[in-house]
Amino acid sequence: MLNVAVIGMGWWGKTLVTLIGNSSKLRVVKGVKRNPKTEAEFAREHKFEIISDYSAVLKDPDIQGVVLCTPHTLHTEQIIDAANAGKHVFCEKPLSLTHSDVVRAVDAINKNKATLAVGHERRFEPPILDLMRTINSGELGTPLQIEANFSQDKMLALPLDNWRLTPEEAPAGPMTATGIHILDLAVGIFGEAESVVCNVKQLGSRLSNGDTLAALVSFRKGGHALLTAILATPFDGRFAVYCNKGWIEVRDKAHPATPEGWTLTQVVSGDKRTTREYPPASSVLTNLEAFADAAEGGAPYPVTQKEMIADIAALEAIIESARTGQRVIVQ
Structure with missing residues (x-):
């Protein structure tokens, strides 16, 4: 069972949380939103902690992976930071908006021997x-x-x-x-x-x-x-x-x-x-x-x-x- 944090609690992030609740392979243990109070009830319903600090997720040894449902321009640096923290990354599409950025993200994943996946369902x-x-x-x-x-x-x-x-x-x-x-x-x-x-x-x-x-x-x-x-x-x-x-x-x-x-x-x-x-x-x-x-x-x-x-x-x-x-x- 892979423990993950979902980063971004908009409509799609909440959709993924709900789907993951039906899985025997991964489990949401934490969520991140700029104003966590707005989704506190959703977090209680789905039995995970919601916070505002992405860096705290990256420091948490109980979290093995992150699921990024954030604005596209944030993806590259969030992937790199997660990889450098030893976390596996599932990122919603698109991974990046430029060729140079996606190459940097993939290089960080490979340097840290992490797994990278993308939301191309x-x-x-x-x-x-x-x-x-x-x-x-x-x-x-x-x-x-x-x-x-x-x-x-x-x-x-x-x-x-x-x-x-x-x-x-x-x-x-x-x-x-x-x-x-x-x-x-x-x-x-x-x-x-x-x-x-x-x-x-x-x-x-x-x-x-x-x-x-x-x-x-x-x-x-x-x-x-x-x-x-x-x-x-x-x-x-x-x-x-x-x-x-x-x-x-x-x-x-x-x-x-x-x-x-x-x-x-x-x-x-x-x-x-x-x-x-x-x-x-x-x-x-x-x-x-x-x-x-x-x-x-x-x-x-x-x-x-x-x-x-x-x-x-x-x-x-x-x-x-x-x-x-x-x-x-x-x-």
């Missing part, structure tokens, strides 16, 4: 796992292009001064909220990105740094990804990979935070279209438990550090392309 959805296995088997031939969409309107309920909506924390509008998930899946298929072109506009909401994103990502070993992320329309989620012998697509039935299942569709050249229905499953908890397993010496965490770094390198280029309107080469 889409990687752990059963149909996505099957999609990845099918692509890797070669059954559909060479991957050519990805089309993916992750849109939602949950952010419209947030106050406009919420950190998740600020230019500093969400510099390419929907990219850090939802687009990063489908970018990560594309990296899982194609590897490191080579160049990006991205456009973000404010079209259907009061979200001043943009609610509608379109990005074209080209990859070093070939292939493209066409990514769409919108924050001003009801939820839709789709991830499709087109290959030279067929194609495969996963469609979500509901938002990953409250899954209702998925539909996987596959076509092989010369054969009829086939579909498979998947029941709901908590990929968020599966991801957290994979972190716990890796931290305690079990199976390695399945998202590699090379992929984590590639995600952020591509994200940084997308942010720059959205700002300038130009094609940007990925570091």
Whole structure:
């Protein structure tokens, strides 16, 4: 059982606490919030201590890991501080906002022989796992292009001064909220990105740094990804990979935070279209438990550090392309 502290008690931090309460692999023993009194009742209900001091968590010998649900610009230094204190780290996406920062964070993790995991729960959805296995088997031939969409309107309920909506924390509008998930899946298929072109506009909401994103990502070993992320329309989620012998697509039935299942569709050249229905499953908890397993010496965490770094390198280029309107080469 891995004892963890959850850092950041906003809506997502509390969601993770609730999910971890159903786990036999990790346990929340402490939480951190700038004003702990506001979540004192929640902490009592879930039987953990809530404090305001992150450094006190890092000094606590009974805590083996931290779960970071904090603003994106804080992630790098919080990861480094945790690693230097000998703690394993599960960090919500994105790990960092720049390539240089994520490299510093990963270096600190490796120097201290800690485990690093990231909140890319889409990687752990059963149909996505099957999609990845099918692509890797070669059954559909060479991957050519990805089309993916992750849109939602949950952010419209947030106050406009919420950190998740600020230019500093969400510099390419929907990219850090939802687009990063489908970018990560594309990296899982194609590897490191080579160049990006991205456009973000404010079209259907009061979200001043943009609610509608379109990005074209080209990859070093070939292939493209066409990514769409919108924050001003009801939820839709789709991830499709087109290959030279067929194609495969996963469609979500509901938002990953409250899954209702998925539909996987596959076509092989010369054969009829086939579909498979998947029941709901908590990929968020599966991801957290994979972190716990890796931290305690079990199976390695399945998202590699090379992929984590590639995600952020591509994200940084997308942010720059959205700002300038130009094609940007990925570091």
